[in-house]
Amino acid sequence: MEPTNKKLLRKHGKYKKRLHDVDALMELYSNEKHKRRNHAATVIQRSWKRWLDLGVFDYYKELIGFKQCGEPSRLMKYIDPREAEFLDAAAGVHIRFRLGGLKFPPSIYYKVFTHRPIVDMCAFSPKDYTKLAVKRGLLGKRQEESSEDRSDWYKRIENNGWRLLSIRYWKAMDPITANDNIKTKEFQYCRVVRKQELEKKRKRRKIEWLKKMYFGEKLQVKTLDPDATALIQRATEGLMNSLECEGVDKVMEWEVNEMLKWTNALNYETYVKEWKEIGTSKISESHLVMDTEVPHVHKPEDILKD
Structure with a gap:
């Protein structure tokens, strides 16, 4: 009986093991x-x-996909009625709308721009006239000249950043608007230096455009010649290496223009022009349409015929 029991145990043990594997x-x-x-x-x-x-x-x-549509004063009546009266025809302004924000969905921001030559005293004045000068002196004693702080000279706080298009009461606490309003802009009194800085700024924008197109693999060579394509690609790689190693100042603007001309299917100037027109209102003086039509004068012969 013992061998039989051992066989049964072995048999049932194997069966239980198989059931466990199946489970x-x-x-x-x-x-x-x-x-x-x-x-x-x-x-x-x-x-x-x-x-x-x-x-x-x-x-x-x-x-906000419209282009040069809507009068600034009328648009501002729906945004901020108190500022609408300042955007008259003599102001020479226009409004731009853009998408922005720190989270999705995006918010709509607007900013008022001027397109007329203006004299900005706060930009090129050597002193900050908004701060009152405090003179320290004592009666009966000689007043000594106080050392004047010149750290704020030739600097301007725009206080005209991108503002949130919202009727919510907390729109004044928007971080993008707050950071954009406190930006300081240094003004160079020399006209030659201002022109040079403007050219450098334009060159930096073109280089940033070229970098985005290059690293985004969106550069397209206009020629079909394989040898010319290889030369242009090597020249582009060399220009990118120069920008990474030596910086922006070591690259000439004509080099960037030639590279954009040969490698980019989309014109940079056309792109900038279209970008400035998208989401932009009309100019403030656009509604002043002069009636130049000469009124019709009836001749005596026409009157007699009637």
């Missing part, structure tokens, strides 16, 4: 199936959220 396989299969379902649900949720986000962004993009 483990079923559990593994159910876990994998559950993971696949979770992954599929995640993909569907992300696709749906992406579709919704694209729809919201397209809505905002279409909302």
